[in-house]
Amino acid sequence: MQEKIGLVGSSVEIKLLKEALEERGLKIHYWKKEEFSQNSFPDDLGLLIYELNKNERDNPSLLENLLKKKNLALLLLTEEISLEKAIDFIRRGARDLKLLNTPLELLEKAVLYLLEERRIITTEDIFLTQDPRLLKILGALEEVAKTKASVLLTGESGTGKELLAKYIHSKSPRKGGPFIAINCAALPETLLESELFGFEKGAFSGANYKKKGKIELADGGTLLLDEITEMGLNLQSKLLRVLQEGEIDRLGGYHPIKVDFRLISTTNRDIEREVQEGRFRSDLFYRINVITVKVPPLRERRGDVKLLAKYFLEKFSLSYQKKFKGFTSQAMQFLENYPFPGNVRELKNMLERAVITCLDEEIDVKHLTDPFSEASLKTEESQSESVSSVLSNTGTNFDNSFEEVKPLDEIEREAIMKALRLTKGHKARAAELLGITVRTLRNKLKEYEERGLLSEGGF
Numbered sequence: 001m002q003e004k005i006g007l008v009g010s011s012v013e014i015k016l017l018k019e020a021l022e023e024r025g026l027k028i029h030y031w032k033k034e035e036f037s038q039n040s041f042p043d044d045l046g047l048l049i050y051e052l053n054k055n056e057r058d059n060p061s062l063l064e065n066l067l068k069k070k071n072l073a074l075l076l077l078t079e080e081i082s083l084e085k086a087i088d089f090i091r092r093g094a095r096d097l098k099l100l101n102t103p104l105e106l107l108e109k110a111v112l113y114l115l116e117e118r119r120i121i122t123t124e125d126i127f128l129t130q131d132p133r134l135l136k137i138l139g140a141l142e143e144v145a146k147t148k149a150s151v152l153l154t155g156e157s158g159t160g161k162e163l164l165a166k167y168i169h170s171k172s173p174r175k176g177g178p179f180i181a182i183n184c185a186a187l188p189e190t191l192l193e194s195e196l197f198g199f200e201k202g203a204f205s206g207a208n209y210k211k212k213g214k215i216e217l218a219d220g221g222t223l224l225l226d227e228i229t230e231m232g233l234n235l236q237s238k239l240l241r242v243l244q245e246g247e248i249d250r251l252g253g254y255h256p257i258k259v260d261f262r263l264i265s266t267t268n269r270d271i272e273r274e275v276q277e278g279r280f281r282s283d284l285f286y287r288i289n290v291i292t293v294k295v296p297p298l299r300e301r302r303g304d305v306k307l308l309a310k311y312f313l314e315k316f317s318l319s320y321q322k323k324f325k326g327f328t329s330q331a332m333q334f335l336e337n338y339p340f341p342g343n344v345r346e347l348k349n350m351l352e353r354a355v356i357t358c359l360d361e362e363i364d365v366k367h368l369t370d371p372f373s374e375a376s377l378k379t380e381e382s383q384s385e386s387v388s389s390v391l392s393n394t395g396t397n398f399d400n401s402f403e404e405v406k407p408l409d410e411i412e413r414e415a416i417m418k419a420l421r422l423t424k425g426h427k428a429r430a431a432e433l434l435g436i437t438v439r440t441l442r443n444k445l446k447e448y449e450e451r452g453l454l455s456e457g458g459f
């Protein structure tokens, strides 16, 4: 999606704009003025940011070929221009026109607005990172993407596994094909089977029509099996057969159907342990993990917090049409120290909530913390006190007393127990408060139970 942005120009402003957009993780096709030809550039450009030279500024017909391209949003950047000429450009098909001395921030906004409008950046998040380990992984995955190798993505919930799977698909020769995802934990076994394999009319009572399964729908593209470790042993054997034979049998079908797809699987469980304990077939395990990537939790790549926080702030400001100067220094400090048990998903939810609730110019700690949390339910006067209590509850430590630093998994467990206490054991509400999925919460509780960390009396 991202390569659909082009930029033409040689002025300092254009270069600064290019840098600013790249810092947001956007990929840009860039041409110097003398290198660009109106007649040959990628067909799939959705937005072209184009700097006018003096000749072009005085004579809009010189841009005729660009202006008449229906599917291209053209943003023109220019030095002083007469109102009459500016209107002429817009009439002839330019989408927007800005002066080169417009502040960079506003130029960026105009570009982001058009990207939103063209759905170049709204529908999907761009996988943003500046973490050296993840950048290396992205580079390696670009190579892997060219092959058909199965990829297993492991890592905690909310770390971006599904987004990474989409990244692999977008870099693969199959990118023009479908990307089909199914969450194996979300459906009971029999439903999952019919969703995956499809069925013929009359295959079982209630099958009044023929339905293609997700595997068949992924033909020519990529199939993402989210939470593959939640699949039962019976279905695992069927999946293994598909991978071995390259064909599927619809339920109730007479003939196998050839399928060609790349498999990407994800799990946030210790899959090797699942194999050792007999819950996951070892032969299937070897088939699905030709390449394994462990996506690190957000707390282990603190540099990404700032980058992602700014990105989500921009994204949601655009969606909700609000304007903010940025974060207060306390808010930034909070973000930099908060452990994010729900990873990027939690950060994203936090920023969306902040954008909705903030009526000030800057996002402050009070906007980042959940309005339904215990601390936030206190009165206005005690707000600053409650903010510091939120910080200390989450293990944030602004002095140098090392003995107060707790291991992150302990802080995480305390946060979970507190959420359960506050919601009187209501798992869905607790998960919402924590910014994680109910499934993750269940998995965590199961793990605590196995480790004997749950007290007899409940939370």
Ligand SMILES: Nc1ncnc2c1ncn2[C@@H]1O[C@H](COP(=O)(O)OP(=O)(O)OP(=O)(O)O)[C@@H](O)[C@H]1O
Binding pocket: 124, 125, 126, 127, 128, 129, 155, 156, 157, 158, 159, 160, 161, 162, 163, 164, 226, 266, 268, 308, 344, 345, 348, 437
């Ligand atoms: N590096 C990133 N850049 C931008 N957005 C991100 C990034 N990582 C995750 N996100 C966003 O955070 C949310 C959670 O990501 P995603 O669903 O990919 O996580 P996951 O690891 O698959 O979670 P789960 O295991 O719970 O399914 C999504 O909205 C995704 O777009």
